[in-house]
Amino acid sequence: MTSHPRDAPQFYLTAPSPCPYLEGREERKVFTHIVGRRAREINEVLTQGGFRRSQTIAYRPACESCRACISVRVLADEFVPSGNMRRVTRLNRDLVGTTIPNQPTSEQYGLFRRYLAARHHEGGMVDMTVLDYAMMVEDSHVETRIVEYRRRGPDTAIHGRGQGPLVALCLTDELSDGLSMVYSFFDPELAARSLGSYLILDHIARARAKGLPFLYLGYWVEGSRKMDYKARYRPQQRLLSTGWARME
Structure with a gap:
């Protein structure tokens, strides 16, 4: 047997x-x-x-x-932002990302619900309860952290944390060769800030600061408009049948 x-x-x-x-x-x-x-x-x-x-x-x-x-990972150390990406970074220079344990809060869930209602009201996650959200955040047997983004405050220079309402959040896995963005969401009323792009740019910078070569972005889907954005972050590697291939 x-x-x-x-x-x-x-x-x-x-x-x-x-x-x-x-x-x-x-x-x-x-x-x-x-x-x-x-x-x-x-x-x-x-x-x-x-x-x-x-x-x-x-x-x-x-x-x-x-x-x-197709799985995509950005080469963090070689990444050079475009002019538009630099503009996004400038737009959000008043935000501070703080890494905390993967523990859910009611504030996080409130922002999560607003995000789904505005951006994915017909998606499969729209019926997630507070318990479902808690499981998404907590149920991990690997190195998982949350990065919360808030605006800079008068005490930020002292303790390094933002203040005020939660603006955006990313659930992130820490790997030996990079960071993996598991799920992210943000305030849908701040569309002009391009927060989705900013979270990726910030995570590329975080991977580089940690000496990690890659930021894993999940799947780029050729022919899907809502996945086109992942192709902009180059140089990157895509997982083909022959292995990881570099794309400039």
Whole structure:
């Protein structure tokens, strides 16, 4: 009888479902659980192999007739922002990002609900309760942190933290070779700040400051307008059938 150690990942395949990125197509995912004493090690290997993490699940597309979803990671040390990206950084120079433990708060959930209502009111996350949100944030067996963004205040220079209402948040995994942006959201009333772009730019800077070579952005989906933005952050590497390939 064949046995498997409890820490060895077992992989499963989902049933087909409508693709959220390309109209008229179906998606399937291969997934496994990231738990146990080897969770961090397994998560690193899988992330480097194109998987994404959601709570204690690691998954990647396994569609039968489509290969449009491509894992992307930015080369943090070589990244040079465009003129528009520098403008976004200037627009948000009054914000401070503070790294805290991955513990949910009612303020976070309130901002999360406003973000979903404005940006993703027809998405699969719109029905998430406060308990669902807490699980998304807390349920991790790897090195996960929250970066909260608030405006600079009179005491920021002393304690290094922003003050006032929460403006944006990113749930971030810390890997040995980079940072992985698991999920982020922001105040939808501050659209002029381009906060989605700013969070990526700030995380590239954070990876560089930590001496980490990569920022993992998840999947770029060719043909999907809402995923086009990931192609702007170059140089980057994309995971092809032959391995990670550099794109200038």
